[in-house]
Amino acid sequence: MIRWDVIRGNLPLITAKIGEHLALTVVAVGVGLVLSFVVVILIRDRRRLVGLVMGFFGFVYTIPSLALLALLVPFTRLSFLTSEIALVGYTLLILARNLLAGLDAVPRDVVEAADAMGYSRWRRLWQVELPLALPLVVAGIRIATVTTIGLVMVTALIGFGGLGQVMLRGYSFRNDTLVLVGFVLTVALGVTADLALGWLGRAVTPWSRARAAG
């Protein structure tokens, strides 16, 4: 069923699309991370605002990807920008929620100790709160990345999509080999990202390992 000559013939396309898939994912998660960080830092002390903003992120998250792309296309056309606006939109709920949950979980007495030692707000954030929030932040990046790798597929319908484009081409030309190659590579990409970020999560928080061992 698998035709190796098809794979050989399409190798340049396949490698290019893996690159596109990774680029779309990395840009989306990167921009989403910066945006959600700025928003969370700005609103975290105002609980009412937190509820409103998270409600809005949840609203965006619930809109089906194909519908969100369709709503954006009249404004930003079939473009890289359209794909990224949608992809970034879906990362916001995941990343902002995990960052908030991580910051909320910092023990009260640790924050007060930092204040008592004369830490400024910024220094307290960078040196005390963020390091303690890191495990949940990395967990958020992990979920956002795996989710985005899946969502990138859908942008094939507006001309991008990385491996989604390989599958769509296989579907259009009734080429089962391309369909299968696109599928296997996508799942492999998702699993690899999941494992790699899981490993990173443990690597950046050696204290959680020490606690588990002790």
Add this chain to the structure above:
Amino acid sequence: MDVGAVVAWFLDPVHWSGSNGVPVRVLEHVVLSALALALGAAVALPAGLAIGHTGRGERVAVAVAGLGRAVPSYALLILFVPLFGLGFASAVPALVLLSIPPILVNAVAGLRDSDAETTEAGRGMGMTEWQVLRDVELPAAMPAILAGLRTSAVQVVATATLAAVVAGGGLGRYIVDGFAVQRYDRLVAGAVLVAALALLTERAFATLQRTFERRGGRPAEDPFGVVAPPVMLGS
């Protein structure tokens, strides 16, 4: 973009009748989604209750959850076309598989978190295992179970839109055809309908979940399961 053109699209009676009319497309979308969700729940709920009650097989639930996240719905849908054929024939199995992980994981987590003292008290009073599950664990776990169904339902409604890519019906038809013939009024009208249906589904299940919470169920955290990865189960 011309908002007036989209409003005009909705007001045109032509778009409200026939096999490509809004009522038919909404019905197709709802039937496809409901069927997939029902089949998925028929598999995932009994399995989740059994695993959660006995505490055995949690690793299987974790593996299913991880796999569910790594396999994109769009990829599954297109993969199934050479196997099952176009349209609903591929959409139904893809959507069923998609709906299983959230229902399974939330059912397991809901039961696993049940209060050990209460269940022991039930056993001490001479309740059978079945009675403990039905009368003690299940009422407390209902909000968590509903949270799982809520996540699945939203994902299924969203992905049912993609069925149009493989020549299926439903509201995705307007979007896919709108792209193909570059008619932005149809494209945006379809997107508005799909988004409304997804948001309505989410609200409906959220309300149901709150109802069970008021009836004494344990409040379920985080319906989208985003704060901590489901892998937390059993670890």
